Amino acid sequence: xxxxxxxFYFCGQNHFMxxxxxxxxxxxxxxxxxxxxxxxxxxxxxxxxxxxxWRRRAVSMISEKIPGSSLLDVATGTxxxxxxxxxxxxxxxxxxxVSDNMLDIGRNKIxxxxxxxxxxxxxxxxxxxxxxxxxxxxxxxxxxxxxxNDLDKGLSEMLRVLRDGGAVMILEFSxxxxxxxxxxxxxxxxxxxxxxxxxxxxxxxxxxxLPASVMRFPDNKDFLDHMTKTGFxxxxxxxxxxxxxxxxxxxxxxxxx
Numbered sequence: 001x002x003x004x005x006x007x008f009y010f011c012g013q014n015h016f017m018x019x020x021x022x023x024x025x026x027x028x029x030x031x032x033x034x035x036x037x038x039x040x041x042x043x044x045x046x047x048x049x050x051x052x053x054w055r056r057r058a059v060s061m062i063s064e065k066i067p068g069s070s071l072l073d074v075a076t077g078t079x080x081x082x083x084x085x086x087x088x089x090x091x092x093x094x095x096x097x098v099s100d101n102m103l104d105i106g107r108n109k110i111x112x113x114x115x116x117x118x119x120x121x122x123x124x125x126x127x128x129x130x131x132x133x134x135x136x137x138x139x140x141x142x143x144x145x146x147x148x149n150d151l152d153k154g155l156s157e158m159l160r161v162l163r164d165g166g167a168v169m170i171l172e173f174s175x176x177x178x179x180x181x182x183x184x185x186x187x188x189x190x191x192x193x194x195x196x197x198x199x200x201x202x203x204x205x206x207x208x209x210l211p212a213s214v215m216r217f218p219d220n221k222d223f224l225d226h227m228t229k230t231g232f233x234x235x236x237x238x239x240x241x242x243x244x245x246x247x248x249x250x251x252x253x254x255x256x257x
Contacts, residue, residue: 011070011135028147029098031206032077036101038201040078043143045200046193054240055084055142058171058247061238062138063088065167069137072096074126074158075144079106081171082119085140094131096124097144127153135161142171146217155230162252168232169249174219176243185244189214223248 032039043051059066059081066088073082076095085093097103103121110119124130126141127150139158148154158168176182189211197207218226220237223246227235232250239246 011131028149029100031203031209032097032099033101035201035203035206036078036099036105039102040080040105042197042200046196050241050244051143052080054171054245054247055081057240058142058169059084059088059140061247061249062140062167062169065138066090070094070135071138071140072129072131072136072158072161074129074139074141074154075147076106076121077102077142077144079103079109079119079121081140081142082106082121083109083113083115086115086118090118090138093119094136095119095121096126096129097121098123098125127157129157129161131161133160134163137163137166138169139166140169140171143173145170145172146213151218151226152230155226155232159231159252164252166252167249168227168251169247171245171247172217172219172223173214174217174223174237174239174243174246175215177220178242181242186215219246 035042047054066085067090069090071082071085071090071093073079073085073093073095076082076097077099079095082093082095095103095106097106100123103123106121110116110121122130126144126148139162141158145151145154162168176185193211194207197210198204201207217223220243224235224237227248227250231252233253235248235250237246237248
């Protein structure tokens, strides 16, 4: 039980224990548990530190929606996106993830920054979010959506918990459209990243899976089509660093759900 009961029961946190039981059986959560101790270091190393700038840019794109609002950070990992969003003075941020070890690291970072009263992390599945419908003003995610077991179900859940007129923001890797850069990008993700990841994390399976998840992710227009099919309106994409990453945004229309 979290230390602050107000945070725990914010906006009707339902079917919580059901999520807890389900996700423990998932291989994705177990994999991220194994590499959690090196996850932040490897992210920064293998992106040459650019991932920090990407999060900053992504949050700035929805900054007008954040002050005084309630935010949900889906597949929060070690809470870097939540910590970045706190600069814009939200009322509260909830973060969910399937990896307990990642969440523990995130909680330590939150505590070190004195943010325990602003950010709460909860163990839960992205495809079965333990909050009531129409709960959050902003739902966001960074580098987590491609790990959903069911992409459309996860997006539908993000839409469900979003209030009418609320915004979604998703930061993900995307494949560059320029042929030469695209080939370099593919070589790095398929050859270099797995090798470095295996050496540092000592986990062969994880750093075979992670680059593969980027390669098979339906990015660019394909992902916008998934968002539209789910029910998001006014969807758009902003490419970052020559299209290596992208920020996808949309809103929930009052006519949805």
